[in-house]
Amino acid sequence: MGPTLSPDRLAGVADWRTGDLGGRRVVVTGATSGLGREITRVLSARGAHVIMACRSPHKGEAVARELRREVTNASLQVESLDLAELDSVRDFAARLTARLEGLDVLINNAGVMAIDEARSADGFELTLATNHLGPAALSLGLLDLLGRGDTPRVTSMSSIVHWAGRVDLEDLNFERRAYRPSAAYAQSKLANLLFALELDRRLRRVGSPVRSLAAHPGASATNLGHEGSGLVNALMRHVAPHVLQGVSRGAAPMLRAALDPELAGGTYVGARYLLFGPARLERPARRARDSALASALFERTLGLVGATSPGL
Numbered sequence: 215m216g217p218t219l220s221p222d223r224l225a226g227v228a229d230w231r232t233g234d235l236g237g238r239r240v241v242v243t244g245a246t247s248g249l250g251r252e253i254t255r256v257l258s259a260r261g262a263h264v265i266m267a268c269r270s271p272h273k274g275e276a277v278a279r280e281l282r283r284e285v286t287n288a289s290l291q292v293e294s295l296d297l298a299e300l301d302s303v304r305d306f307a308a309r310l311t312a313r314l315e316g317l318d319v320l321i322n323n324a325g326v327m328a329i330d331e332a333r334s335a336d337g338f339e340l341t342l343a344t345n346h347l348g349p350a351a352l353s354l355g356l357l358d359l360l361g362r363g364d365t366p367r368v369t370s371m372s373s374i375v376h377w378a379g380r381v382d383l384e385d386l387n388f389e390r391r392a393y394r395p396s397a398a399y400a401q402s403k404l405a406n407l408l409f410a411l412e413l414d415r416r417l418r419r420v421g422s423p424v425r426s427l428a429a430h431p432g433a434s435a436t437n438l439g440h441e442g443s444g445l446v447n448a449l450m451r452h453v454a455p456h457v458l459q460g461v462s463r464g465a466a467p468m469l470r471a472a473l474d475p476e477l478a479g480g481t482y483v484g485a486r487y488l489l490f491g492p493a494r495l496e497r498p499a500r501r502a503r504d505s506a507l508a509s510a511l512f513e514r515t516l517g518l519v520g521a522t523s524p525g526l
């Protein structure tokens with residue numbers, strides 16, 4: 215059972231598309247670009263206080279200035295967070311926990327795709343570090359704070375590409391396999407979904423008020439895939455902007471996962487026509503529903519991020 219909501223707070227989330235979000239505190243990772251910027255814009259226009267978690271605080275401040283021009287009275291706070299550096303994730307979680315009384319929603323949106331082979335500060339393959347390990351450590355690090363929020367949730371951004379993903383528990387970091395940018399991305403997006411669903415199962419088991427949900431945006435024209443030197447990157451830079459849906463449609467599934475009071479933990483929200491269209495509930499791929507794999511990945515992730523006793 216979640217905490218009891220006051221009638222006006224309950225009314226505030228009654229319609230996920232339009233309801234007033236005044237008083238709600240939301241963290242959005244990757245708020246500087248694409249879907250994260252749009253999610254931040256929509257949430258702040260509806261009155262939420264948005265903590266923009268950005269790997270470049272300088273860029274974050276510039277985007278916050280733009281958004282304040284677009285949204286009257288936007289309540290935005292820029293915070294430094296590099297998901298590819300576990301110390302940065304721990305610092306961010308500690309800072310927020312010290313400063314806030316509670317957190318209502320954590321939106322794990324940030325990600326990279328099809329990057330050239332590289333290692334994170336902690337020595338992990340950079341896609342895995344940015345897309346899965348950092349967000350997992352962040353979710354675990356903010357659970358206590360979320361537990362003090364109103365109808366608290368963690369939402370994770372996956373992708374239709376998770377259908378092609380293989381999670382290799384023996385070689386998550388591409389040390390034995392040859393590195394392929396597309397395989398690294400697909401693995402990370404399958405890991406996002408496995409972890410989100412497993413986190414929810416474990417939260418239910420311990421009677422936590424926090425729900426974990428996931429979303430995918432279809433395909434949207436953003437800066438995703440612009441870093442990198444391959445053919446996919448060239449296509450993402452030059453072709454995708456002309457053929458993919460805009461960010462307002464792409465942001466809708468994540469906004470629904472974050473705000474729709476009707477959705478139970480473990481729900482996956484996507485785009486109606488796979489690549490585009492309004493937000494609707496989706497069935498994850500069979501591999502993403504493999505609870506034994508999810509549990510093993512969860513344990514392996516705890517070990518890699520050094521989260522020894524999150525109580526789950």
Ligand SMILES: NC(=O)c1ccc[n+]([C@@H]2O[C@H](COP(=O)([O-])OP(=O)(O)OC[C@H]3O[C@@H](n4cnc5c(N)ncnc54)[C@H](OP(=O)(O)O)[C@@H]3O)[C@@H](O)[C@H]2O)c1
Binds near residue numbers: 243
């Ligand atoms: N666009 C699509 O069609 C699509 C489809 C499926 C899934 N997705 C997912 O949607 C999410 C958002 O992507 P997008 O399309 O909006 O791409 P985007 O425009 O490239 O935005 C990605 C965001 O992630 C941030 N980021 C990257 N590395 C980070 C790190 N180490 N620490 C913190 N933040 C970091 C970026 O910061 P900077 O501004 O500093 O670069 C940027 O704000 C990703 O998880 C992606 O996998 C997108």
